[in-house]
Amino acid sequence: MSTRIQLLAVESLTPGETAEVVAEGRIFAVYNVDGEFRVIDGICAHAGGPLGKGTLDGNIVTCPWHGWQYDVESGQNCLTESICQTSWPVEIENGHVTIELP
Numbered sequence: 001m002s003t004r005i006q007l008l009a010v011e012s013l014t015p016g017e018t019a020e021v022v023a024e025g026r027i028f029a030v031y032n033v034d035g036e037f038r039v040i041d042g043i044c045a046h047a048g049g050p051l052g053k054g055t056l057d058g059n060i061v062t063c064p065w066h067g068w069q070y071d072v073e074s075g076q077n078c079l080t081e082s083i084c085q086t087s088w089p090v091e092i093e094n095g096h097v098t099i100e101l102p
């Protein structure tokens, strides 16, 4: 059975901002890309850095620990094709950024 999770209120994240949200025992990275919200796994594949606390430039987030970069729409690592963070489609539900976990 799938689980819907409301991660945060839309108005709490302005364009260009990032957030780390802990829910359902996981850490999610949430991004506002020019008004479109994106959610990927918040734990960097390199050494566990907090991608929700990274720097967002357009569609690309830079991990604050050692600088690995990811496309926040796909979760794809920018240098290595074999590394891709899990990403989730986002819906706005009752003014909240919402995802569905399988």
Ligand code: FES
Residues within 6 Å of the ligand: 044, 045, 046, 047, 048, 049, 050, 063, 064, 065, 066, 067, 068
């Ligand atoms: S932990 Fe993210 S780049 Fe090292």
